[in-house]
Amino acid sequence: MENSGSNSAFSKFVNDKIMPPVMKFVNTKAVKAMQDGMIYSLPFIIIGSIFLILSNIPIPAVAAAVQSSGWAAFFSQAYNASFGLLSIWAVVGIAYVYVRNEGYEALPAGLTALSSFFLIQLMQIDNPVKTAMVNGTTGATAKAVAASVNHLPAAVKTLVTSPVNGVFNLTWLGGQGMIAALIVGLLVGWSYSAMIRKGWKITLPEQVPASVAKQFTAMIPAGVILFVSMFIYAGFKIFMNTDFLQWVYELLELPMQGLSDSLLGAVVIGFAVSFFWFFGVHGGLIVGTIAGVFLMPNTAANAALSHAGRLTLANGAHIVTNEFYNNFINLTGSGITIGLVLFTLFFAKSKQFKTLGKIELVPAIFNINEPFLFGLPLVMNPFLAIPFFLTPVVVAISTYTVIATGIVPPLNGVAAPWTTPAIISGFFIGGWKMALWQACTLAISTAIYFPFAKKYDAMLYKQEEAKLAAEAAAGNAEAEKI
Structure with missing residues (x-):
């Protein structure tokens, strides 16, 4: 298969002009620290989601029984101490990874970031x-x-x-403090590393145990950071009668959440994943890292509303959350390629399609489609580019619409692991209506991919038949010589 001249020119333009700055941004120290640092929150998000389900089981009779037994309060306590501390895991993880990537002892930096995060907020x-x-x-x-x-x-x-006074506000330890946690984690990681690099540390004799010496190494950077944090807290308290977290939430997080939680935001995210993948760059990783900063607070906000029994759009529930991204835009893999899988299994004639379909079936069930991306391939394949770009956009628009119009309830904040099979994940993140809608998105994928896959398969089949005919002719010619 050969690309047309225009396609080659376009891909050259993207590879030469667009991808270098994008990849330079993605590989910056800050983005890498956010990407890898926030991973540490994943176990607590998933485990906390289990407790959220148990405290709000989507079956009224069972939910009432759990509530009356008193166990709902225990499940709520576990939820608050896991998923409910999302900002804590983020601020520690980001500072830790930043300093680790710089080659220094990282845990003291993570703990310093945590102390700073506590220090700059009103404890009331x-x-x-x-x-x-x-x-x-x-x-x-x-x-x-x-x-x-x-x-x-x-x-x-x-x-x-x-x-x-004298208490931590759980509101700021969860999703509402996320942007502030990212800022604190990055600033602490950067400043801590810079001070260690410049030699701002106490060096003890070699006879002192290494475990003790490392803590003295961290003392000066940690002390400087905490002093600066104290002055930041004092400045906001004295001059603005607020704290840094509240200020960041109102100035940055609310507008960013509003932008991401929009139809335009859903479309851009859906398109961007396939766009990067088409040129061989991991679209899920890039988009997930950047969009996750805004979508995870949306998830946390919905989880809090669900936990309080107030999950409605009227009460401020978000439509576009991290689960919207994981369980719809990336359902069965980037590009929502389940329709392509079904075509290869039941309608394909070419050997290439049939073989790859059998290989891709099981991974697709768990939302993995690299065999298609690189084996078919979908990467740099103009014949399948239209459905690859179009399907996630159509699903993003339609999913946004059915939630916005009340046909399907908002996502409940449960973070089903991204490998959870379709329909099952739908039930976890939104009940039976969401599971049914996920089934509809699979049908949408099939309808969009089918005509393009049929034409591409016919072309592959024709090429395979021509190759077999040529090989047969060559074999006959060889036999005649003998």
Whole structure:
């Protein structure tokens, strides 16, 4: 198969002009630290998702039984201590990986980042009485609490409605603190490495045990970082009456979440994965790293709403989350190639298609399609480029639409592992309606790929028949000579 001149020119332009800066960005120290550092949160996200399911089983009768037994509270505690600490895992992991990649002892940097992350936030929560007045479980509850408080003497009223100090606010330890955690992790990793590189460390005699000496090595960088963090905290507290996390959330995270959680955001993400893969670059890795920064807080926010029994768009649930990306845009692999698999198994005539279809079937069930990407191939294949680009975009648009219109509920924040088979993952992340919709996306993939695969298969079959005819003719000619 030969590419046309225009296709070669286009691919040359992309490879020469577009991919170098993109790859340079992807391979920067900061992006590598985010990509590898956030991986450390994955076990807690998946395990926490299990506890989230158990505390909110999508079967009303079972959920009621779990609630009445008291076990829902235990599952909630486990969820809060795993998935609910998403920002903690991120800030430690990012600083750790950054310093590790620089070749230095990394754990002290991760712990320094954690201490700094705690230091720059107000250690307080709203008083439960005030919360009940504003967000009572029912209107009657809120009115009753407010009426009781209003009859108290002014001094007592102020006391019972004042913030509770000296406690961590779990809100900022979860998804809402994610962008701030990324910033802190990167800044601590960079500054810690720079100070070690410049020799800002205490060096003890060789007789001192290495485990002790390493901690003294970390003392000066950690001390400088924590002093700076303290002044940052003081500045925000004195001059803005807020903290760094709240400021970052309002200035950066809310707008970024809004941009990613849009139809345009879904389309761009769906297109970008296939675009990079088409030119042989790991689109899932690149897009997942960049988009995940914004999509993971969306997932955490939905998980919190689901945990509270308030998962609706009206209550602020997000449509485009990390599970939207993993379990729809990348369903059965980048490009959503299950339709191509089904064609090769049941309708293909060419030996190449049939053979690769048998190889790809099992990996496709677990959302892996490298045998197709490089074996068929889909990479740099103009004959299958249109369905490869189009399918994820169509699925992104249609999935966004069915959630936005209420046909299917928002994703519940459960993080099904990306290798979870289609339909099963749909049930975990959104119940039976989401599982049914995943089945519909498989049908969409089949419908889009079928006509293009049929033409490509016919071309391959014709080439194989011509090759067999040529080999047969050559064999006959050789026999005649004998």
